[in-house]
Amino acid sequence: MSEPVQNSPVHEFTAEPLQWSPYLKPVRLEEATPEQLDAMKVTPSNKKVSEYVLTLAHDPESLAVRSPLFNAIMYGRDGLSRAERELGAVGASIVNRCVYCASVHAAQFNRLTERTDVIARIFADGPAAELEEHQQAIFDFAVKLSETPPAVTREDAAALRDCGLSALEMADLVLSAAIFGWANRLMHTLGEPLRPPAKPVA
Amino acid sequence: MQTDIIQGLASIAAGSPLAEALKARAEIMRLSDASHDAVLLPKAPGGLSHAMRAALATRMALWLGDDALAAHYQTLLAKTGAAAGELAVTVAATEATPTQPRLAAIVRHIDLLTREPRAATRADIEALEAAGLDEADIVRLSELAAFVNYQARVIAGFRSLQGVM
Numbered sequence: 561m562s563e564p565v566q567n568s569p570v571h572e573f574t575a576e577p578l579q580w581s582p583y584l585k586p587v588r589l590e591e592a593t594p595e596q597l598d599a600m601k602v603t604p605s606n607k608k609v610s611e612y613v614l615t616l617a618h619d620p621e622s623l624a625v626r627s628p629l630f631n632a633i634m635y636g637r638d639g640l641s642r643a644e645r646e647l648g649a650v651g652a653s654i655v656n657r658c659v660y661c662a663s664v665h666a667a668q669f670n671r672l673t674e675r676t677d678v679i680a681r682i683f684a685d686g687p688a689a690e691l692e693e694h695q696q697a698i699f700d701f702a703v704k705l706s707e708t709p710p711a712v713t714r715e716d717a718a719a720l721r722d723c724g725l726s727a728l729e730m731a732d733l734v735l736s737a738a739i740f741g742w743a744n745r746l747m748h749t750l751g752e753p754l755r756p757p758a759k760p761v762a
Numbered sequence: 763m764q765t766d767i768i769q770g771l772a773s774i775a776a777g778s779p780l781a782e783a784l785k786a787r788a789e790i791m792r793l794s795d796a797s798h799d800a801v802l803l804p805k806a807p808g809g810l811s812h813a814m815r816a817a818l819a820t821r822m823a824l825w826l827g828d829d830a831l832a833a834h835y836q837t838l839l840a841k842t843g844a845a846a847g848e849l850a851v852t853v854a855a856t857e858a859t860p861t862q863p864r865l866a867a868i869v870r871h872i873d874l875l876t877r878e879p880r881a882a883t884r885a886d887i888e889a890l891e892a893a894g895l896d897e898a899d900i901v902r903l904s905e906l907a908a909f910v911n912y913q914a915r916v917i918a919g920f921r922s923l924q925g926v927m
Contacts, residue, residue, distance in 0.1 A: 583884045583887040583888075584887060584897045584900060584901070585897055615901065616901060616905075618897050618898040618900075618901035618902070619804075619898065619901045619902045619905050621800040621801075621804045621805065621806065622797065622800045622801055622804075622901075622902075622905040622909070624800070625793055625796045625797045625800050626797060626905075628793055629790065629793035629794065629796075629797060632787075632789055632790050632793060633790055636787070636789075636790070638786060639786070639787075655880070656879045656880050657879075657880035701919075705915050705918065705919050706915070708825060708826060708876055708877050708878075708911075709825070709826045709827035709828070709918075710826065710827075710914065710915050710918035710919070712918060712919060712922045713922065714922060714925040714926060716922060717922040717923050717925060717926045718926045720923075720926075721926050721927075726783070727779045727780055727782070727783035727923070727927060728783040728786055728787075730923050731780065731783050731784060731787060731920070731923065732787075733919075734915070734916055734919030734920060734923065735787070735790060735916060735919075737915065737919070738912050738913075738915035738916045738919060739912060741908070741911045741912050741915045742908040742909060742911065742912035743908070744879060744908075745875050745879050745904065745907055745908035745911060746904055746905070746908050748879060748880070748882060749874075749875060749879060749882040749886065749887070749904060750887070750900075750901070750904055752884065
């Protein structure tokens with residue numbers, strides 16, 4: 561019982577901050593090629609690189625284009641609200657069981673909306689979670705788009721329109737759920753989420 | 763102006779409400795096409811040839827139920843000159859799987875990432891290593907699967923939106 565439990569893998573959804581550990585040997589920063597350094601955005605003033613990015617640096621051509629694409633979809637101007645893009649991300653991450661992605665984007669949703677009950681219900685009930693009408697339409701659309709084959713129907717799209725989403729907002733939801741069809745397939749399959757070791761009580 | 767791959771495959775008509783909305787997302791569409799080229803036609807393909815990538819993408823598009831996307835990748839496969847070989851027969855067709863161990867492991871992983879990524883574990887990465895793939899090829903394979911799954915969902919999502927606009 562006195563054995564300290566450190567960095568244990570996490571299999572349940574949580575909005576707590578997690579670490580991520582690759583199954584593969586990441587690129588060693590000191591051995592990285594100029595192309596890898598460029599894809600990782602390593603500059604003399606920024607040498608902090610995550611294990612995740614160092615792992616993806618094995619394929620610098622993909623990494624170099626996916627990073628700006630991800631940022632444009634999740635943090636671009638106008639259109640769907642930041643919080644609702646995060647809800648799309650969470651919907652995809654639930655279907656794909658990416659515990660790490662779900663934790664990061666659940667925490668961002670909670671911060672942006674200043675409430676925790678929506679995520680708590682999603683984590684408890686999964687794809688079947690029952691939410692308020694507006695969030696339900698967004699969540700259900702993201703969930704169904706994430707299945708293989710994608711299961712979104714005209715009715716799911718009509719539910720978005722009937723909630724008052726504009727064409728640009730609906731397009732942003734498609735993009736935010738879809739980019740997690742990408743991110744989840746990297747993060748969940750190339751490594752595992754770990755619970756950070758508890759800080760020793762001083 | 764040239765239509766991007768996604769808008770073309772989703773049959774988004776110029777001037778339609780969705781096409782107008784997507785003008786504000788032109789950079790995303792451009793980066794999506796750049797991603798397509800980075801995973802299908804990379805300068806450094808490593809242990810995954812352009813033909814193999816096109817064949818695997820065709821297979822994924824079929825699992826994803828998207829005939830137009832499958833046709834796009836079949837055309838790309840034909841351009842590599844490998845349309846009639848083993849890749850076309852056992853990789854680009856979901857009803858068949860290759861017997862050669864390295865290729866079989868690759869196809870198995872592509873199917874897993876496409877159909878049931880939630881079930882993936884460390885053992886699946888170890889199986890690829892046992893079949894002779896190095897770290898770089900495993901990441902390349904993962905990016906290919908992840909991209910095609912992204913692309914198919916943007917297309918499917920946009921198609922569903924067009925039906926209600």
